Amino acid sequence: MTPEDLQTLIARGVKLVTAESCTGGLVAAALSDHPGSSTVLMGGLVTYSNDAKQALLGVRAETLSTHGAVSEECAWEMAIGALRALPQANLSVAITGIAGPGGSDYKPEGRVCFALARRDGVHEDARAQTIDFGALGREKVRFAARDHALRLCLTGEIRHDLDLKPYG
Numbered sequence: 054m055t056p057e058d059l060q061t062l063i064a065r066g067v068k069l070v071t072a073e074s075c076t077g078g079l080v081a082a083a084l085s086d087h088p089g090s091s092t093v094l095m096g097g098l099v100t101y102s103n104d105a106k107q108a109l110l111g112v113r114a115e116t117l118s119t120h121g122a123v124s125e126e127c128a129w130e131m132a133i134g135a136l137r138a139l140p141q142a143n144l145s146v147a148i149t150g151i152a153g154p155g156g157s158d159y160k161p162e163g164r165v166c167f168a169l170a171r172r173d174g175v176h177e178d179a180r181a182q183t184i185d186f187g188a189l190g191r192e193k194v195r196f197a198a199r200d201h202a203l204r205l206c207l208t209g210e211i212r213h214d215l216d217l218k219p220y221g
Contacts, residue, residue, distance in 0.1 A: 054083040054203050061207060062093045069206060070142040071097035072110055072135035074122065074149040075165060079199040095142045098135055106149075110134030123150055125166050125181035132170035132179050145170045146202045152194040163187045165198045169205055 150165030
């Protein structure tokens with residue numbers, strides 16, 4: 054995140070809330086590094102455990118048991134939950150994934166699910182996307198996920214040409 058990126062978000066009127074799991078607050082921290090970030094960053098929620106995802110963001114137990122925490126469905130519910138937690142926000146980004154070490158054949162290390170949710174008046178729209186960064190190591194996956202989440206926020210909020218899949 055550069056000062057110019059922050060100015061772009063300010064010019065667009067973005068009021069952002071983050072919902073982070075595997076990045077542990079890195080997205081919010083990257084934004085808050087710059088003076089004037091309080092114009093854009095309304096707040097951030099680090100929901101590392103499933104219990105926190107449910108209690109703070111309203112992620113449904115059924116979603117977690119059916120799809121798991123590392124899923125587009127979970128990211129989607131995290132993004133919507135973050136918007137609902139901070140009514141003054143008009144954009145949320147959610148990140149949940151497996152930074153490593155570990156993973157499985159089904160959900161490998163380096164898999165991160167993202168969601169963007171936007172509120173336009175009373176309407177909410179959310180889209181989700183999965184990126185497999187590969188087994189880069191914990192730190193590199195976390196920073197790659199942070200950078201991707203910031204790019205998603207900068208590419209015109211919700212863009213329908215990013216291969217983001219709608220849910221809901």
